[in-house]
Amino acid sequence: MSNEDISRLDEMRSQVAEFHANNPEVWKMFVGFTFEMIMSGRKHYSVNAVFERLRWEVDIKHGPDNSFKLNNNYRAFYARRFHRMYPEYAGFFRTRKQTSKEADATNLPELGPDDYPQEAVG
Numbered sequence: 001m002s003n004e005d006i007s008r009l010d011e012m013r014s015q016v017a018e019f020h021a022n023n024p025e026v027w028k029m030f031v032g033f034t035f036e037m038i039m040s041g042r043k044h045y046s047v048n049a050v051f052e053r054l055r056w057e058v059d060i061k062h063g064p065d066n067s068f069k070l071n072n073n074y075r076a077f078y079a080r081r082f083h084r085m086y087p088e089y090a091g092f093f094r095t096r097k098q099t100s101k102e103a104d105a106t107n108l109p110e111l112g113p114d115d116y117p118q119e120a121v122g
Helices: 008-022 024-039 047-062 072-085
Strands: none
Touching (some): 008 024, 024 047, 024 072
16 A cells, blocks of 8 residues: 555544554553542543543653653544443443545654744743
């Protein structure tokens, strides 16, 4: 399959698979935080909130020099993986149709912190 033949969905799947392989602790934390919400009695919850807690916990643990980045594009993939791994909780996260299947790959690298101008504080 050439680069012209892959969809945006394929491209994002590849990116999230690489991230997941390099950061297995994120999945463990994601599952743990999700089960905390399930055990609290919730039938549905926001994958966005779980991702923000992940960011918070990693930032607190590693301090201000932390370079950890969690791409928002990964949210849907983590939610769907949770549903596959724990089918008894399928639907805990509400998901939408992945329209990226019909879009062409961007063939662009993921953005990092150096891609955004830093504002001076003070």
